[in-house]
Amino acid sequence: MQLIDVFPFVPFAFGLLTLLVPRGNQWVRILPILGAVLTLGMSLGFAAGYLILGSTETTSSTHPWIVGPWTAAYHVRVDATSIWFVLLTTFVAVPAIWAAWSYADASRQRGFMFLLLTFESTLLGLFTAADLLVFYVYWDLMLIPVFVLLAGYTGGAQARRAAWAYLIYNGAGGLVLLLGVVGLVLVTHTFEVLGTSFALAPALQWWLFGAFAIAFLVKTPAFPFHAWMPPTYTQSPPPLVAMISGIQSKAGLYGFIVFALPLFPDAAHAWAPFMLGIAVISILYGAFAALAQTDMKTLVAYTSLSHLGLVLLALFAFDVTSYPASILMIVSHGLISAVLFIMLGFIEERVGTRDLFAFGGLAAKAPRLQALMLIAAMALLGLPGLSGFAGEFLILVGSWQTQPVVTAISLLAIVIASVYALRLYQAVMHGPYRVPAGAPSAMELRPREILVVAPLLAAIIFLGVWPGWLTTKTAVPAAMPSRPAAYEVPHT
Secondary structure, X not given: OOHHHHHHHHHHHHHHHHHHOOOOOOHHHHHHHHHHHHHHHHHHHHHHHHHOOOOOOOXXXXXXXXXXXXXXXXXXXXXXXXXXXXXXXXXXXXXXXXHHHHOOOOOOHXXXXXXXXXXXXXXXXXXXXXXXXXXXXXXXXXXXXXXHHHHHHOOOHHHHHHHHHHHHHXXXXXXXXXXXXXXXXXXXXXXXXXXXXXXXXXXXXXHHHHHHHHHHHHHOOOOOOOOOHHHHHHHOOHHHHHXXXXXXXXXXXXXXXXXXXXXXXXXXXXXXXXXXXXHHHHHHHHHHHHHOOOEHHHHHHHHHHHHHHHHHHHHHHXXXXXXXXXXXXXXXXXXXXXXXXXXXXXXXXXXXXXXXXXXXXXHHOOHXXXXXXXXXXXXXXXXXXXXXXXXXXXXXXXXXXXXHHHHHHHHHHHHHHHHHXXXXXXXXXXXXXXXOOOOOOOOOOOHXXXXXXXXXXXXXXXXXXXXXXXXXXXXXXXXXXXXXXXXXXXXX
16 A cells, blocks of 8 residues: 555544544644644645656556456546645645634534545545546545535525535536446446547547536536535635635546546547637626625635636647646636635624625724735736736637637636726725624734735745746646647537
8 A cells, every 4th residue: 555545535534533532622623734734744745756856757556446347446646737736735725724713613613624624535535536436436525525514514594505506516517427437438448547548439529528528617617507606605614615616616627637638639629619618708707797796705706717717718728838827727726715715704703794895994903914815816816926817827828829719808807807806805905994883893813814824825926926836847748639720529
């Protein structure tokens, strides 16, 4: 057994240990942080070869699971693509779990922490899965901790409705993915499909790509499969939504990069006009919808729809520079959305509301909160020098080479981003100081809260100043399709 075999289960193991601690004991808080930090350290160990030594070798382990007419294995690996998703998961999980100290009462905190750590384990299992069956198992397992946290730990009827919407939409997407997986395995007789080319009939390839794509679009989410996203993001406690928006929303994009595009390259070209349409609608709809929101969390939720649409644009523009740009944008969005939702949680904890019209002028009482919120808001609008600008700019430059019309239309959302980001920041921080009756007088961030968000903001600045640190270490996989001379939908 190798270290990579047990790596995805480390957070889950610490979650089980947390359940054994008596209620109210300080180790209910300490053990989850230790587990998250240990997992981050292990991921940095896997990443050292890629980031420091420039290695291209894959860390992999395979154990036979099903042998017969159809073969499957417990096959896990970390390579030059999955390492970025693994690092994002473990890096965001630490501040999210640390922030969770504030969002569960002592009698229920054990279960809250256990479910967060379980969620991290399912995400790591998904991003390290090299066998299609293992990938699918984790794809569905990740629904359980999110549903239970939403339905059982947030307490309101709206949260329970959001939990069911999350489960129904993502469960339906999982069933569509299962159809695609079964269809592929019936032809190939194996779940071990990575790095292998299959001579699939054009019509079959077209339908299989469609099944994979629908499931991945639901999980991302993208328009029109996004209806579960606004209530889920709005009703989730900040630590949970930081992990859903910052990490889980990348699962569908990861599925496109690792499975759908390499396995079905011809179908990817055939579906490209549709996917580009989905991308540009998501980009514009998310931006305009964010403008109309008065709830802080719902506003940021719709910005995710817009920004992740840019990643879809990059992937289906089939330009060689768009692929590393998409990875940069994925990492950047994960950091920005996580820090914004955590900071908005700190603000809501103080003022008792998410309504932008119910309070304002917090800068007068909380200069440190204002400074950190300013960095996060500027990253959201794509200010040069921060990671949001680097990812957007490189995607637009690459996509312009092959899709100038779609890219030009998408530029409108970049302008709108300045409006909704500044509106969010000014409504919260500027103007006369006013808070709802009964709000505490102390609005400033506590030292622990500063330490929670500081690493995320530091990473946003680092990637904004030096985006090449990431893009030069992200090689385009040989199996990724390139742009064909023309797109053609096969006849069925």
